[in-house]
Amino acid sequence: MADGWQESRTSATPxxxxxxxxxxxxxxxxxPNTVDNRMRKPAGLTGYDPTRPDDATRLRMALLARDAEART
Incomplete structure (x- = not known):
């Protein structure tokens, strides 16, 4: 999520x-247009589509792992 915490925050929401x-x-x-654009970006970068529940779970777990790693 190269655009920083705002993009991560959007993707990490349900x-x-x-x-x-x-x-x-x-x-x-x-x-809403900003959200649409932000939700498309991870799909292009990772191949996981945050609008699909299984992919959204994977992306959320990746963001949580990144945040946990940053805290250590």
Whole structure:
């Protein structure tokens, strides 16, 4: 997540199904189009699509592991 914590924060939130982008945008204080763009970026970088529950779980676990590693 090269764009820093904002991008990570968006991706780490619960799965953003297309019909809930407005709710997620409100949760992370971003415009819905921004959320759409941020949710597409990890798929392009990792091959995992954060709008798919299994992939979203993998991405969240990776972010949690990264955060845990940073704290040690």
């Amino acid at each position: 799965v953003a199904r297309e019909d809930h982008v407005d709710e997620l945008a409100h949760l992370v204080s971003a415009h």
